[in-house]
Amino acid sequence: MSRSNADILLVEDDSSLAALLAEELELDGYRVRQAADLTAAMQQADQAVPDLVVSDLRLPDGDGLGLLTRLQSAGHSVPFVIITAFGTVDQAVDALKAGADDFLTKPLSTDHLRLKIRRLLAQADIRRQLAEIRGRADGDDSLGLLGDSPAMARLRSEIRRVARSDAAVLVAGESGTGKELVARAIHRCSDRHDRPFVAVNCAGIPSDLMESEFFGHEPGAFTGARQARKGLFAEADGGTLLLDEIGEMPMALQAKLLRVLQEGQIKPVGADREEPVDVRVLAATHVDLLEAVAEGRFREDLYYRLETLTLPVPPLRERGDDVELLAMHFLRTAARRQERGPMQLSEVASRVLKDYPFPGNVRELGSAMERAVTFCDGDTVLPEHLPDRIRRRQAVIDTDQTLDGAPGNLAQWPTLDQYQRQYVERVLTAVEGNKRRAAQVLGINRRTLYRWLDDGKPT
Structure with missing residues (x-):
C-alpha cells in the first residue's frame, strides 16, 4: 500500500465537516469512505478493513471507540485518530489507553490532521515491512540477507x-x-x-x-x-x-x-x-x-x-528495487539509534536513490541514510538531506535528458536559472497548479516553493 492510495474510513456525523475533511484527504490522493454513525462505520469496516480510521468520539448511536474495539477484537491493527468537540485530558488519556493513536479536538486544523495521517500511515507501513522481514528470517528464507531481487x-x-x-x-x-x-x-x-x-x-x-x-x-x-x-x-x-x-x-x-x-x-x-x-x-x-x-x-x-x-x-546497482527496501531498513535503524520517531522517504528522494549507481554499494547506502536522519528535522527524508554526490548525480541525469533538445550552439543554451524555472513551471503544470503536490514532487516544502515563485526563480 503506497501513501497515495490508502483507504481511509471517516466517521463524522457533522455533514459539512465530513465533506470538508473528505475533500482535503481526497486531494492528498487517499480513498475516503464515509459513515455518519457507529452502526454504518462498523458495516463499512466489516466489508473492507480500512488502512486508517478518523472517527468522531461522540456519535449519534454510540462512542467512536466502539469501532476501535471492534477492529481490535477482529485482530486488525489499524491506525486510529479520534476527534471531538469536547476535548479534555481525561478523554485523551482514555482514548490512548484504548489503543487510539492520536486525539484531536475541534475546531480542527486540516493541515495538522493530514500531517498526523501521513505519519501514522508511514509508521504502519514500516511495521508491516519489518513483520515481513522477520517472517522471512524466522522461516530461514532470507538467511539474514535483505533483498527480493x-x-x-x-x-x-x-x-x-x-x-x-x-x-x-x-x-x-x-x-x-x-x-x-x-x-x-x-x-x-x-x-x-x-x-x-x-x-x-x-x-x-x-x-x-x-x-x-x-x-x-x-x-x-x-x-x-x-x-x-x-x-x-x-x-x-x-x-x-x-x-x-x-x-x-x-x-x-x-x-x-x-x-x-x-x-x-x-x-x-x-x-x-x-x-x-x-x-x-x-x-x-x-x-x-x-x-x-x-x-x-x-x-x-x-x-x-x-x-x-x-x-x-x-553489486547494489544490479539489485533493482532492493535499493528502496534496504534504504528503509537503514533509515529505521539510524532513526532508532538517534532516538527519532518513525521516518519515511519522499517519492523524489526514493527516485534519486534508485537512479544512483552506488559505487560504495550497501555500505554507502547505509551511510547515506545515517546522514539523512541526522540532517532531516521532520519525519520525511527529502533529496536535500542526501549526500551531495548523490544529488549531483541526479542533477547530471536530469540535465542530460533536458539537453537532448538544446540548440547546437552553446551560446544559445539556456542558463541554469532558466532550466530551474522551466522545470518548476513544468511540475506546476503537470499537477494542475496544486502547489502542495508540486512541492512534494520537487522535494521541497511549500514555504520554499512560494518563495521561489515570489522571487521569480529558485534560489
Missing part, C-alpha cells in the same frame, strides 16, 4: 548449496556489498553453525605479526612472547574462519595457508610439531585474484584451491 534469490540459493560442502569458498564482490554477511550466512547454513565463526581482515594485520596471529606461538618464540598464545585457526577449531581481503596476505603466509587447506595441520611459531585443526576456510576479496596471480602477488596453486567454489556477491 532475482540476484539475491540466486545468491541465497548458491549459499545453501555451498553450505553443504566443507571445502573452502571464495566470496568475491566489490567493496561494501556485504561479503562478510554472506560468509556468516554460509556458516549458519552449515553443519558447523553451532561452532565458532571467526572473521579476520588480512589487510589490518601487520605482516610481521601475521604468522603468530594465524597460527599462534610458543613462549619465547620471539621477543615479547612471554606466554603461549592460540592463533585464529585454533580459535575457529570445529567452526569457520573468514579471511577477508585475502589478496593482502603476504606470499610466505599464503604457502602456509595452502598447507593448512591440504593437510589440516598448523604449526605455531616456535613449536616443534604440527597440530591438527578442523576449520572450514572462507576467503573474501574485492580484487581480481587471477590478475594478482599474473602479477606475481598471489600464489596460483592457492588461487585454484579457493576458486573451485566461488560465490559472486552482486
